[in-house]
Amino acid sequence: MNEALSLKIIISGAGNLPLLGEPEVNLPPDHDLYDVTRSIQRSTSGNLMSGSVTFEYPIIARHAGRFRIAPVQFAWFDPKAGSYKTALTDEFNFTVVKGENDDTSDGIYQPGVVHESVKDLGIDIRDISRISPVFSSVKNSLFGSLAYRLVYPLGLILTLVLIVLISVVARRNADLTLVRNRKAGRSARARLKKADRFRKSGDPDRFYEEIGKAIWGYLSHKLNIETSGLSREVILEHLELRKVPEEPQSELLRILEESEFSRFAPTSERIDMNTLYSDAAQLIRNLENTLK
Known part of the structure; x- marks a missing residue:
C-alpha cells in the first residue's frame, strides 16, 4: 500500500509504430496513475517497419484490498482486410496489503470511502485590532469623484448591452x-x-x-x-x-x-x-x- 506498481502493455506487429497512442486503462477507485512512459523497439525491411511498443503505467494504490483492472482494448486498421480490428488483454487481478510502517488505522479498502488523517492547519483566531481607525471625506475618495459619477452610468449601459448580446447568441445557439x-x-x-x-x-x-x-x-x-x-x-x-x-x-x-x-x-x-x-x-x- 502507498507503493508503486508497474503495469506494462506490449503491442507488437508491423506498421507505423511511433504513431500508436497509449491504450486507456480503467483503474479501480483510490488508485493514482502517473505519467505513462513508452519504449519502441523496431526494425525496417524495405518500406515495412515492424517491432513492438511497450507502455508502462506507474500506479500507486492508496488502500489495501483486492482489486481488478478491466481488460484493455486496442483497435487498429488492417489494410489487407480493409477493416478495423480490435484486441483485448486479459483482466488483471491483484491484492494490495498494508505495509509494516503504514500507520493507517483501517487499511482495508471500502468502495466509496476515502480515509484521510485530520490535518492541523496551525491557524489561530485573529486578535482584536487595537489600531485607531482613520476616516477621510467621501469627496476625497474614488466614489465621490466626478470621474466615478460619469463612468458608473456608462458601465451600467455597457452591461445591459452585453446582456442583450449574450441572450441573442444564446437563442441562436439553443438548437x-x-x-x-x-x-x-x-x-x-x-x-x-x-x-x-x-x-x-x-x-x-x-x-x-x-x-x-x-x-x-x-x-x-x-x-x-x-x-x-x-x-x-x-x-x-x-x-x-x-x-x-x-x-x-x-x-x-x-x-x-x-x-x-x-x-x-x-x-x-x-x-x-x-x-x-x-x-x-x-x-x-x-x-x-x-x-x-
Missing part, C-alpha cells in the same frame, strides 16, 4: 443540431488546410490522418452523429435518408478507404497526396451543396 450543422463545413475546411500544410512539408503520415479526420468530423457534425456512433453503415443510412445520390456516397467510401489504407501502406503503394487532397476538397463541397 445544438443547427450549431453543429453550421460549423461542419468550416471545421472541415480548417482540417483540409492543415492537411495541405502536411502535404507541402512532405509529411504523408500526418496528411492522410488529417484527411480522414476532416471527413469523419464533417459527417459527425453535419449529420448530428456522436463520434462514438460513427461507422460506414450508419453514415450510408443517414445519407440515404437525406436523398444523397449514389455517386457522392461511393466517392465518400473510396476517399475514406484510401486515406486509411495510405496511412499504413508502404510508400510505393500510397495514394498520391495531391489527387487525394483535391478529391477530398471536392467531396466536402458537393456534400455542402446537397446536405443543407
Whole structure:
C-alpha cells in the first residue's frame, strides 16, 4: 500500500509504430496513475517497419484490498482486410496489503470511502485590532469623484448591452443540431488546410490522418452523429435518408478507404497526396451543396 506498481502493455506487429497512442486503462477507485512512459523497439525491411511498443503505467494504490483492472482494448486498421480490428488483454487481478510502517488505522479498502488523517492547519483566531481607525471625506475618495459619477452610468449601459448580446447568441445557439450543422463545413475546411500544410512539408503520415479526420468530423457534425456512433453503415443510412445520390456516397467510401489504407501502406503503394487532397476538397463541397 502507498507503493508503486508497474503495469506494462506490449503491442507488437508491423506498421507505423511511433504513431500508436497509449491504450486507456480503467483503474479501480483510490488508485493514482502517473505519467505513462513508452519504449519502441523496431526494425525496417524495405518500406515495412515492424517491432513492438511497450507502455508502462506507474500506479500507486492508496488502500489495501483486492482489486481488478478491466481488460484493455486496442483497435487498429488492417489494410489487407480493409477493416478495423480490435484486441483485448486479459483482466488483471491483484491484492494490495498494508505495509509494516503504514500507520493507517483501517487499511482495508471500502468502495466509496476515502480515509484521510485530520490535518492541523496551525491557524489561530485573529486578535482584536487595537489600531485607531482613520476616516477621510467621501469627496476625497474614488466614489465621490466626478470621474466615478460619469463612468458608473456608462458601465451600467455597457452591461445591459452585453446582456442583450449574450441572450441573442444564446437563442441562436439553443438548437445544438443547427450549431453543429453550421460549423461542419468550416471545421472541415480548417482540417483540409492543415492537411495541405502536411502535404507541402512532405509529411504523408500526418496528411492522410488529417484527411480522414476532416471527413469523419464533417459527417459527425453535419449529420448530428456522436463520434462514438460513427461507422460506414450508419453514415450510408443517414445519407440515404437525406436523398444523397449514389455517386457522392461511393466517392465518400473510396476517399475514406484510401486515406486509411495510405496511412499504413508502404510508400510505393500510397495514394498520391495531391489527387487525394483535391478529391477530398471536392467531396466536402458537393456534400455542402446537397446536405443543407
